[in-house]
Every structure is written in structure tokens, then in C-alpha cells.
Amino acid sequence: MPDLSLNIDSPQFIELIEKDASKAFELLFKLYYDKLFHLAKYYINHDSDAEELVQDVFLKLWERRYGVTHLNNSYLFTITKNACMDYLRHKKVVMQKSRLLYDKAMTDPMRFLHNETASKVLENELALKISESIAALPKKQREVFVKSRIDGKKNGEIAKEMNISKRTVDTHISLALKSMRLQLKDFLTLFL
The missing domain is CATH 1.10.10.10 (Winged helix-like DNA-binding domain superfamily/Winged helix DNA-binding domain)
Structure with missing residues (x-):
């Protein structure tokens, strides 16, 4: 069982990432998943979308695990917040395009x-x-x-x-x- 008292911005945690990335990742997930989920849910207000977004954040962390030189709470919260902002911007664009297409379809007298x-x-x-x-x-x-x-x-x-x-x-x-x-x-x- 991983040591949940280990601080992620400590040199020991960075060393753990270098030696056993999967163990470090598991520890990171257990320490931060709930916190990042609640942050994402605050912005997105939809459970399944917030879960998917946090999973994407952890996936990005996993993909970049070998280049990590320092890691802290602020970094995790910032990338989660940025992912939420990207999601909301994308959703807004999709909604605007959908509305434009709907309006166009409804004003086209030959639509039917x-x-x-x-x-x-x-x-x-x-x-x-x-x-x-x-x-x-x-x-x-x-x-x-x-x-x-x-x-x-x-x-x-x-x-x-x-x-x-x-x-x-x-x-x-x-x-x-x-x-x-x-x-x-x-x-x-x-x-x-």
C-alpha cells in the first residue's frame, strides 16, 4: 500500500516517479482524484463530464511522467481548471453552432x-x-x-x-x- 502521507512536491515523490511510475501514479490518483473531481464539478456541474475531464488530466500526467522535475498542488489544480475552461469554451462554441444551424433550418421555407x-x-x-x-x-x-x-x-x-x-x-x-x-x-x- 502506498504511503498516503508522502507530499507530492517532495524530492522523494519525484524519485518514486522515476523508479516506479505506476506506484507513484496510483498514489497521486488516490491523493488527488476526489479533490480534482470536486473542482471540475464546480466548473462543469455535471458528474460524468467532470469525471471524464479529471481522468483526462491524470492521463496527461501519465503521458508526461518521465519529464516531471517538480510537482505540486497548484500545478494539478491549475491544469484541472484549465481543462475545465477549455471544455466550457468548446461547449459554448458547439452550442452556438447548433443554435445557428437550428435557426437556419427553421427559417428555410423549403426545409420540409x-x-x-x-x-x-x-x-x-x-x-x-x-x-x-x-x-x-x-x-x-x-x-x-x-x-x-x-x-x-x-x-x-x-x-x-x-x-x-x-x-x-x-x-x-x-x-x-x-x-x-x-x-x-x-x-x-x-x-x-
Whole structure:
């Protein structure tokens, strides 16, 4: 069992690192893990992230074990604090990028057209809304509009068939389109 009373900034501890690095590392871990964990948790406020960060600190210490000439409390706390600051800066950048991507996706009027299922839902909603707006037209306008736009008849044919002037057919179609544009304005803005 390692001597837990050994001070890490003493020459004996540095000598222990040189002679038996694994024993020194085990001692260092037992002496400082909890302290460094609490420091990291103070900054990060999330247990698993704080644990991972402290483990990274010990990993860096292990990787640099042969170049150690002096070691003290201040050094361990400073590298842990710096690791926390790096973590928080990285997290802030990630959050900002995520927010920008989210905002961009939500302001893209064509965002749902890239998804086949969403596109099909939109198509069905649009067809329903068009049917509703046609049904809401006055009877004569609706008849003229259906003959023109759905049946594909020319305005002159419609005029003869309904026994009205071509000018009246033009007016009914114009008014029907104006009414439908108002009712479909939410959908039309998606395609402009």
C-alpha cells in the first residue's frame, strides 16, 4: 500500500516517479482524484463530464511522467481548471453552432420539401386547402373557375355554355383567383 502521507512536491515523490511510475501514479490518483473531481464539478456541474475531464488530466500526467522535475498542488489544480475552461469554451462554441444551424433550418421555407414524407404531407394539405377555397367561392364563380382551371375549357367555351359574356367569365376567374390567393397565402409564401 502506498504511503498516503508522502507530499507530492517532495524530492522523494519525484524519485518514486522515476523508479516506479505506476506506484507513484496510483498514489497521486488516490491523493488527488476526489479533490480534482470536486473542482471540475464546480466548473462543469455535471458528474460524468467532470469525471471524464479529471481522468483526462491524470492521463496527461501519465503521458508526461518521465519529464516531471517538480510537482505540486497548484500545478494539478491549475491544469484541472484549465481543462475545465477549455471544455466550457468548446461547449459554448458547439452550442452556438447548433443554435445557428437550428435557426437556419427553421427559417428555410423549403426545409420540409427536402423530406419526402413531409413533402407528401404538405402536398395533401395544399390539395385540401385548394378544395376548401374552391368550395368557399360563390356558386357562379366556382362553376366558372372549375370549368376553366379543372376541366380545362377556354373562356369563350365557358361563356357559350353558361350563356354569359366572355368578359363576365374573365371577371369570375379573376375574382376567384384573388379570393383563393388570400385563402392560400400561407402556402403560397413557401413557394416564392
